[in-house]
Amino acid sequence: MRYMLVHKLDDKDPAAWSPTPEFMGRMGAFMEEANKAGVLLAGEGLRPTAEGAAKVDVKEGKATVVDGPFAEAKEVIAGFAILQVRDRAEAVEWATRFGEMFDTVEIEIRRVAEFSDFA
């Protein structure tokens, strides 16, 4: 089964979005480990909402586009990874290892929908 890990960081904290070379090194090593373990299918990191973000809100069929930064948001999505694992506990374990590289971070673990979920 597939899980998506989504991690969130403080949108207003510049330090969270400009990682040190040491952190980048650790992150690179972690991604390589997950890749070599055969579990990492895809993953990307995102920029804070001040950099090129936008939001499309649809109300009663009418779309409004709001440009970033998102004033109301504190914690925003900072990246995602799609993992192929054997169960939820394995996804939680990978998320824990990922999270331990940060001082403060929140990681959501969500199961990716499969065709059989709608059958």
Next chain:
Amino acid sequence: MWTGARGRRRAQGIRHELCTRAERYRGPVAATETNQTIEAVWRIEAARVIAGVARLVGDLGLAEELAQDALVAALEQWPSEGVPRNPGAWLTTTAKRRAIDQIRRRERFERSLPDLVVPETAETTDFDAVLQEEPIPDDLLRLIFTACHPVLSAEARVALTLRLLGGLTTDEIARAFLVPSPTIGQRISRAKKTLAEARVPFELPVGADRTERLDSVLEVIYLIFNEGYSATAGDDWLRPALCEEALRLGRILAGLMPAEPEVHGLVALLEIQASRTPARTGPSGEPILLLEQDRRRWDRLLISRGLAALQKAEALGGGTYTLQAAIAACHARARTAEETDWAEIAALYARLAERAPSPVVELNRAVAVSMAEGPVAGLAVLEPLLAEPALRHYHLLPSVRGDLLARLGRAPEAKAEFERAAELTRNERERILLLDRAAACD
């Protein structure tokens, strides 16, 4: 009360112990959660733990036992002491400590024997260095090559690989392969015995041996995948899960052997084949042929991974798995069945037939040629195969020939071929389909 330098050192020691504890252990979690964590950690780390110990003790069976001991220790200690920050390293160190204890006991025992009885001096090992070293990626590769050693039968290699590298239990392997659990248990213990008796060293193959040994590893991964791919609706979920397991093993191997074209070729083939899984069966579990599949259901993520792996394989020179992956990629790239590049597929089958001649490959080439150039050209490729003894009882030969004849309007001949194909197939659903086609020729 401590006084003087000694007391200060002692106090510093405790402080040091306190802060390293916080660094070394994770925060508290519920006991049930800890057990789930241990299980997950075990599945992620088991192969590396076994591999690290196997290099020390040189015996897969013993290495697995010692790794299991470490797992038991984790189950005893982690719920009360917390999960270590680096749980994999903890398991490896614990298992290696037990291995060193065993080696020391054996050495003491041998020293106590009269000189004549002791066959050779045990080699000296720097145990401290062993405990401190980082995990060596080659260990895992050694484990893969040893579990897939050609001295073992294909089915023994498959079972041992799933056990040692997949972390599957004997029961799980048995359920996945639809055989009784004791059969798998015996298969695994006999395989370990065979490796020990044949004195298969825990080493990476070099020289001329290497190609054959790698073929053996790739074959095991492909066999595991195909077993999962042949699962049908209503089967135990562990059967289709074999596909994911094979893919995981293939991806691990690609990470360990990035310069091997056929490793990437096999991974590409598996990724692309797996991408069709959601489209391969209909609502009541009936198989849907490739050209009739709803391509919107194909897994785009797996296709893009497969195409990327294929690119690597082709850049490195490729091989038969790479050619098969290239054929699968032609289908994956076509948005509709009509857009399929059949001329390219026919050319790839011709290259495949050159490298690995086989009547089945030739039969597939005939289909591709007929799609690219028409039924007459297809029949010409098919003609020499009619005398092929290996295909005498193969239902797809008359089935393909019947299809080509029907397209040419040669109805009576087509009918006879469909009827013959219906007689030969062992699949009931397919038999009905073929008889329907025969009846349609009237």
